[in-house]
Amino acid sequence: MKADQQLNVCEEQVYKRVFNETSKTIFNYIYYKFGNEEKANDAVQEAFVKLWENCAKVAPEKAKSYLYTVANNLYLNVIKAEKVRLKYADTTLKTTNESPEFIMEENQFKEKLDNALNSLPENQRTTFLLNRIDGKKYAEIAEMEGVSVKAIEKRMHLALKSLREQIDGI
Amino acid sequence: MQDNYLAKWLNDELTDAELAEFKKSEAYETYQKIKATASQLESPEFDMDKAWESIDQTKTVKETKVFILSPFKRFLRVAAVVALLIAGSFFYLSTLNESFSTEYAENKFITLPDTSEVILNAESELAFSKNKWDTNRNVDLKGEAYFRVAKGKKFTVETAQGLVTVLGTQFNIESRENFFEVTCFEGLVSVTINGEETKLPAGNSLMTIAGNSTMSKAMVNGEPSWLSKESSFKSIPLHYVLDELQRQFNVEVNAKNIDTTQLFTGSFSNENLELALKSISLPLQIKFNLDGNKVLFYAEEAP
Numbered sequence: 001m002k003a004d005q006q007l008n009v010c011e012e013q014v015y016k017r018v019f020n021e022t023s024k025t026i027f028n029y030i031y032y033k034f035g036n037e038e039k040a041n042d043a044v045q046e047a048f049v050k051l052w053e054n055c056a057k058v059a060p061e062k063a064k065s066y067l068y069t070v071a072n073n074l075y076l077n078v079i080k081a082e083k084v085r086l087k088y089a090d091t092t093l094k095t096t097n098e099s100p101e102f103i104m105e106e107n108q109f110k111e112k113l114d115n116a117l118n119s120l121p122e123n124q125r126t127t128f129l130l131n132r133i134d135g136k137k138y139a140e141i142a143e144m145e146g147v148s149v150k151a152i153e154k155r156m157h158l159a160l161k162s163l164r165e166q167i168d169g170i
Numbered sequence: 171m172q173d174n175y176l177a178k179w180l181n182d183e184l185t186d187a188e189l190a191e192f193k194k195s196e197a198y199e200t201y202q203k204i205k206a207t208a209s210q211l212e213s214p215e216f217d218m219d220k221a222w223e224s225i226d227q228t229k230t231v232k233e234t235k236v237f238i239l240s241p242f243k244r245f246l247r248v249a250a251v252v253a254l255l256i257a258g259s260f261f262y263l264s265t266l267n268e269s270f271s272t273e274y275a276e277n278k279f280i281t282l283p284d285t286s287e288v289i290l291n292a293e294s295e296l297a298f299s300k301n302k303w304d305t306n307r308n309v310d311l312k313g314e315a316y317f318r319v320a321k322g323k324k325f326t327v328e329t330a331q332g333l334v335t336v337l338g339t340q341f342n343i344e345s346r347e348n349f350f351e352v353t354c355f356e357g358l359v360s361v362t363i364n365g366e367e368t369k370l371p372a373g374n375s376l377m378t379i380a381g382n383s384t385m386s387k388a389m390v391n392g393e394p395s396w397l398s399k400e401s402s403f404k405s406i407p408l409h410y411v412l413d414e415l416q417r418q419f420n421v422e423v424n425a426k427n428i429d430t431t432q433l434f435t436g437s438f439s440n441e442n443l444e445l446a447l448k449s450i451s452l453p454l455q456i457k458f459n460l461d462g463n464k465v466l467f468y469a470e471e472a473p
Contacts, residue, residue: 019222027216037214041221048225106207113207131180132208138181156177164200 009063010055018063019048026071028134029144032126034075035118043071068144109167116166124159127152180205269297272313274420282309286325287318291344291396292417314344316394331378332363339372342394349410350378353388379407395437402437411438411450412467419443420463427469428456 009015023044031040047070051063058066117125123145130136130144138156142149164170178184179192179201192198270290272278278290283303290296294313299306307325318340319325327334329345332352339357344350352361353375361368361376363383370376375388386404395402401414409430416423418440436453438446443460451458451467459466 016222019225020218023218023221024216027221028213031213040216044221045225045228048221049228052225052229109203110207110210113204128208129211129213133211133213138177150174153174153177156180157174160176160180160201160204163204164197167204168197168200 008056009051009058009060014060015052015055018051018060018067022064022067023048025130025134025136026067029068029126029130030071030075032129033122039075043074046074047071065143069146072144072146112167113163116163119166120159120162124155124162127155128159128163131156176201267297268300269295271295274417282307284320284322286320289316289397291315311343311345313346314342314396316340316342316397332361335360335362340393341370346410346413348380352376353394355388355392355394379410396440399440400437401440404435405433406435407431408434408454415446415450415465419446422464423467424465425467428454428467 009018026044026047027040029040030043031037034040047067050070051058051067054066117128120128127141127145130141131138136144138149138152142152145152172178172188175184175188175192179189184192270278270280272290272292272294274293276292280288280290280296282288282298283300284307286307288296288309291314294311294315296309296311296315298309302308307323308328309326310328312330317325317327317336319336321337323337325336327343329343329350331345331350334341334343334352336357336359339359340355341357341359342351342353342355344352350363352359352370354370354372356372358372359370361370363378368376368383373388375386377384377386401411401418403411403414407430408428409425411434412423412425412430415421415438421443432454434450434454436449438449440446447458447460447465455470456467457470459468
């Protein structure tokens with residue numbers, strides 16, 4: 001850690017390390033928001049090029065939140081009305097010794113969950129997926145979104161609530 | 171239960187009592203299922219190596235770009251400084267010097283900072299430094315002007331042909347090409363031409379034509395005739411008279427078959443061109459022809 005403070009992001013090794021640690025998260029973050037892989041890839045590209053251009057001004061410990069801010073601002077003005085159609089890598093088709101009925105039921109539930117996720121407000125979906133898929137702590141998500149941990153907990157709660165309501169058809 | 175208990179539950183932060191209560195609710199089963207199913211979710215493939223490669227490329231391109239841009243930026247910086255200096259000095263100089271000028275057929279009344287008055291005759295220029303006025307009553311003159319100088323420190327008029335210094339008086343200066351005339355109406359005026367100083371008491375006039383100086387009498391406590399819209403001449407070569415006519419009426423004056431070095435004594439109106447032309451032509455027994463803003467004087471015998 002001590003050595004890091006002397007090195008800034010302009011050092012190739014520091015920059016590469018930040019990239020390895022953060023690029024996937026940024027990709028997912030933007031993907032969860034917009035459901036568009038191309039945009040997510042562009043956001044990663046844009047954020048890291050910006051970081052390189054400003055590497056002298058950004059402290060290594062601030063690099064992550066800088067990247068999130070750049071990626072976020074990039075699509076700040078993009079019309080949010082675009083219908084989100086997320087697709088998730090399918091892991092349910094593993095061979096199991098469960099009964100066909102059970103597998104079918106599982107798949108039906110998964111489909112329901114997918115639909116419910118797609119109809120969530122953007123910030124609730126992003127929070128839910130960052131936590132569930134990427135295992136991000138509420139505090140980390142709060143930093144990415146630039147809001148308080150309390151607000152993230154609230155979003156999480158609301159996300160779960162509306163997922164359940166959708167699935168149970170309430 | 172807290173209003174964000176679902177978030178706490180996902181994070182395993184509920185107390186045992188809260189958890190037991192939650193488990194009793196009918197929604198618990200679905201929540202449990204959501205949690206279990208969501209754990210199977212995965213994000214789409216992200217090709218990290220490909221992303222790194224394309225960033226690395228852009229990075230290098232941007233780096234070389236910086237080298238192309240920087241000399242231009244430096245040039246801009248220098249240009250900005252130079253522009254600022256020029257603008258600044260221009261502004262400084264322009265506040266330093268107040269200047270007035272008149273065109274053909276135009277007079278101007280100017281009040282100097284010490285309430286001295288200057289009346290500028292046609293096609294003349296007057297400039298003075300406002301900042302240094304308190305210590306240095308100094309004006310630059312091109313052309314002709316009448317001065318009523320307030321009493322005070324030395325007052326100097328600089329012209330291309332000579333220096334006129336006074337303490338407080340009324341006088342007229344005419345400084346045209348090869349023609350320099352100072353007339354003192356009140357007080358005492360000191361005229362320096364080529365380092366040679368001449369004291370000019372009230373009622374005297376000093377005239378220099380092409381380097382030859384002559385003194386003549388003028389009216390004490392009078393005023394130059396041009397202030398009353400008349401130009402007067404006393405033994406002045408005709409071409410200076412014609413020049414003055416040109417200045418006062420903004421006309422183009424030409425002479426044909428006439429000796430313009432002959433001396434002219436008389437005056438002409440500065441308001442009525444017809445009358446002025448007659449005032450010049452009659453005593454000299456020449457004719458004139460007025461066409462638009464062109465005047466031609468010619469000898470009577472000429473065809």
